[in-house]
Every structure is written in C-alpha cells, then in structure tokens.
Amino acid sequence: MSKENLSKGSHKTFKPLILGVGNLLLSDDGVGVHVIKQLRKEDVNADLVDVGMGGFDILDRILGYRKVIIIDAIITGREPGTIHRLKPKDLSNFPALSHTHSIDLPTSLKLGQQLMGDEMPDEITIYAIEAEDITTFNEECTPKVKAAIPKAIKQIKNDLLSID
Numbered sequence: 774m775s776k777e778n779l780s781k782g783s784h785k786t787f788k789p790l791i792l793g794v795g796n797l798l799l800s801d802d803g804v805g806v807h808v809i810k811q812l813r814k815e816d817v818n819a820d821l822v823d824v825g826m827g828g829f830d831i832l833d834r835i836l837g838y839r840k841v842i843i844i845d846a847i848i849t850g851r852e853p854g855t856i857h858r859l860k861p862k863d864l865s866n867f868p869a870l871s872h873t874h875s876i877d878l879p880t881s882l883k884l885g886q887q888l889m890g891d892e893m894p895d896e897i898t899i900y901a902i903e904a905e906d907i908t909t910f911n912e913e914c915t916p917k918v919k920a921a922i923p924k925a926i927k928q929i930k931n932d933l934l935s936i937d
Contacts, residue, residue, distance in 0.1 A: 785895070789933060790838040792831065793823040794845040800911040801853070801904035801918045805844035808900075808925055815926070819933060841894040842929055846904040846918075853905035854917035856925050861897050898932060900925050 793809030796802045806823040813821055819842075824830040835841045847857060861883075886893055902925060905915040913919065 784892070785837055785839045787839060789819040789840040789842065790835060790894075791817070791819045791821050791842045791929065792834055792844070793821075794825075794831065794843060795823075796825065797912055798910055800906040800909045801902075801914050802846050802907040803912070804846050804902045804904065804914055804918055804922065807914060807919075808844045808922055808929070811922060811926055812929070815930075817930065817933065835894055835897070836892045838894045840896045840898075842898045842900065842932060844900045844902070844925065844929070846907055847901035848904050848907065851903045852917070853903050853915060854921035855903035856921055856928065857899075857901040857903070858928065859899040859901055861899070864899070900929060 791809065791812060793805035793807070795805040795807075797806050806825065809821050809823045812819075820838075822834050824834055831843070835843075849855075849857070902918060902921050905918060914922070
C-alpha cells in the first residue's frame with residue numbers, strides 16, 4: 774500500500790483491494806486465485822492479491838484498506854458456477870465458504886472486527902462462486918466454475934466503477 778493512496782486525516786488507502794482466496798491444487802477451491810490471475814491481465818485500478826489458503830492471512834492483507842472485494846469458493850447446493858454477491862453480515866446465512874482454509878472467512882472477518890476495529894475496511898464485498906469439487910487434486914476448475922470466472926470479473930469491474 775503506497776502512502777500517496779492514503780486519504781488525508783485517515784490511515785486507510787482509497788485504492789481498493791481485491792483478494793482471491795483458495796487452494797490452486799484443489800480444483801474449484803482455487804477459483805478466487807484464478808480470478809486474481811485473470812484480473813492481473815486486465816486494466817484494473819486496485820491492488821490484486823491472492824492469499825492462497827486464507828485464514829489469518831486475510832486479516833493481514835485487508836487492514837488499512839477502505840474497500841475490499843474478496844473472491845472465494847462456496848458450496849450451498851446451488852448450481853456450480855453460481856455467483857453470490859455478499860456482505861459480511863450475509864455470511865451467517867450461508868455455510869462456511871471453502872472448508873480447506875485454516876479458519877473460514879466469516880470467522881476471520883469477525884475476529885478482525887473484534888481485534889482490529891478501525892483498521893478493518895469500511896466496506897467488504899464477497900464474491901462467493903459456487904463450487905462443484907473442492908477435494909480433487911487438480912489445478913483447473915471444473916467447467917461450470919471456469920465459465921463463471923469472466924462473469925465474476927465483469928461484476929467485480931462494475932463494482933470498482935462505483936467505488937469513489
């Protein structure tokens with residue numbers, strides 16, 4: 774995070790952070806990282822970071838940002854490739870995002886709010902992409918999840934346009 778991005782009188786940067794969560798070796802669990810890889814090839818005015826396994830690494834990465842977008846896999850029983858756009862308060866209505874991380878995303882965010890308070894982002898949006906397979910060792914997502922990646926990127930880029 775560069776100092777020129779910090780707002781006057783604030784310790785948070787105006788530049789948004791897009792964070793991809795997931796294990797690239799476990800098929801659809803890596804969808805968040807795949808989205809970040811694709812966004813790096815495009816013109817996006819945001820810091821792009823993948824945190825691999827998530828957990829406490831998420832907290833280290835999001836502190837000091839005003840706005841954060843997180844991409845992760847989720848299993849709710851809906852059609853694989855379905856894109857859920859959520860806020861942290863919505864996470865209690867969903868099962869844990871991916872089960873392969875050290876602690877799940879809702880727990881990370883709740884812990885961060887309790888421990889870090891003002892350092893936490895003012896706005897967090899989660900793009901949870903419905904996974905089909907998060908247990909098979911494969912660096913590729915399943916076809917339906919792979920097809921959702923460009924759709925998620927389009928939605929994320931639209932969200933970035935509304936961030937000012």
